[in-house]
Amino acid sequence: MAELQKDALMRRIQEACFAAHECALYLDGHPFNRKALEMHRRFTSDAESLKAEYEASYGPLTAENASVNRGEPEIWHWTMDKWPWQNTED
Amino acid sequence: MWTYDRKLQFPVNIKEPNPKLAQLIISQLGGPDGETGAAMRYLSQRYSMPYNEVTGILTDIGTEELAHMEIVSAIIYQLTRNLTEKQIMDSGFGPYFVDHTTGIYPQAAAGYPFNAATFQSTGDPIADISEDLGAEQKARLTYDNILRFCDDRDVADPIRFLREREIVHYQRFGDALRIIQDNLDYKNFYAYNPAFDRR
Numbered sequence: 494m495a496e497l498q499k500d501a502l503m504r505r506i507q508e509a510c511f512a513a514h515e516c517a518l519y520l521d522g523h524p525f526n527r528k529a530l531e532m533h534r535r536f537t538s539d540a541e542s543l544k545a546e547y548e549a550s551y552g553p554l555t556a557e558n559a560s561v562n563r564g565e566p567e568i569w570h571w572t573m574d575k576w577p578w579q580n581t582e583d
Numbered sequence: 584m585w586t587y588d589r590k591l592q593f594p595v596n597i598k599e600p601n602p603k604l605a606q607l608i609i610s611q612l613g614g615p616d617g618e619t620g621a622a623m624r625y626l627s628q629r630y631s632m633p634y635n636e637v638t639g640i641l642t643d644i645g646t647e648e649l650a651h652m653e654i655v656s657a658i659i660y661q662l663t664r665n666l667t668e669k670q671i672m673d674s675g676f677g678p679y680f681v682d683h684t685t686g687i688y689p690q691a692a693a694g695y696p697f698n699a700a701t702f703q704s705t706g707d708p709i710a711d712i713s714e715d716l717g718a719e720q721k722a723r724l725t726y727d728n729i730l731r732f733c734d735d736r737d738v739a740d741p742i743r744f745l746r747e748r749e750i751v752h753y754q755r756f757g758d759a760l761r762i763i764q765d766n767l768d769y770k771n772f773y774a775y776n777p778a779f780d781r782r
Contacts, residue, residue, distance in 0.1 A: 556643055572639035578630060 500581065502547050506554075509540035585646070592650045593744040597661040597737040602676035604738065605662035606692060608729055609679075611745070612655045613689025613697035616721035618745075622648035624702035624718060631706040633778045634766060637759045641715075644752050651748065654741055656687045662738070707776040708763045715756045723749035 513536035520529050544554055552574045553559040559571040611617045625645030632638045663676070663685045671680050678694065689697035702718070705711055726746035733739040763777070771777060 556639075572635045576629075576635075576638055576642075 496581070499547075499551050502543065502551075506540060506543045506547060509536050509543055512536040513540055585649075591654055591657060592647070593654055593741050595654060595657040595661060595741050597658065597735070599735060599737070600664050600666060600670075601662050601735065601738070602666055602670065602674040604732060604735075605659045606674075606676060606679060607732060608655065608662070608738075608742070609659055609688075609690060610692035611722070611725060611729070612652060612659065612687070614691035614693075614725070615698075615701045616718060616725050617689070617691075617697070618648050618651040618655055618722075619689050619697050620699075620701045621645075621718060621722065622652060623699065624704065625715065627702075627704040628711045628715070631704075631778050632708055632711070634708065634762055636762050637708065637712070640755055640759045644755060647748070647752075651745055654745060658738060658741060659687055660685075706778060708778050709760075709773065709776075712756055712760045712763060716753060716760065719749045719753040719756060723753070 513533055516529050516533035516536060520526065520533060523529060548554055548558060548562050552570050553562040556571050559569060560566070562570065613619055622645050625641045625648065629638050629641035629645065632641060666676070666685070671677055679688075679690075682688070691697075703711070703714055705714075723746055726742055726749065729742055730739060730746070733742060766777065767773070
């Protein structure tokens with residue numbers, strides 16, 4: 494159950510980050526498009542709150558956040574979680 | 584996945600162009616012991632690494648090597664700004680210029696393009712990390728050789744920084760080899776590949 498929630502949350506992060514990235518590519522060539530700018534703002538803000546929620550429960554998504562994640566951890570969790578290319582059933 | 588930060592890991596601000604020096608330094612972008620090979624080597628090797636700490640070391644050093652590609656490229660870019668045709672010919676920069684103008688292309692000082700045959704990803708933790716230790720020393724001595732020809736502090740400072748990072752990476756790969764050795768036992772003391780042969 495916990496794994497299912499973890500995977501579902503990761504899926505939402507992937508969606509929000511990908512949508513923000515698509516807006517960024519478009520905006521690189523269309524820097525004055527207010528609609529795309531607004532969409533980028535919304536997806537980025539969604540991604541930030543989803544990432545914060547994920548990191549609070551399941552561990553750091555970047556090495557940068559690994560010493561401030563889940564309060565102030567006593568150990569370095571960065572290398573302890575599964576790497577993203579490993580199968581979920583492994 | 585990766586994201587881009589709009590900052591160099593170490594600042595590069597070169598006032599005097601020097602295309603002759605650029606031709607030597609470009610080896611650390613695309614040469615046999617350059618930063619492109621380093622990044623590709625570590626980021627390729629990490630998938631088959633069975634020890635999580637070592638996978639982290641390969642990921643984080645491999646990522647730093649991408650930032651070093653950017654520093655070396657910035658040095659080449661700034662050393663080849665505002666050149667006259669006479670400067671290009673007199674400095675020996677002509678052959679590079681004909682193919683690439685002042686674009687940044689990963690090649691060795693001797694002119695041949697970046698080649699993935701300069702590194703390995705063997706799927707064997709001991710073989711891979713032993714190669715990585717050697718690679719950091721080879722990159723360090725290449726920076727030492729480049730520094731013999733750097734009179735300009737604007738160039739020497741970032742090169743010295745990159746040289747120092749080779750030494751730190753060598754130390755961290757030393758940690759990695761120790762972690763792998765700690766996972767060997769009396770049944771497998773350098774006897775077989777701990778990532779593949781499960782006996």
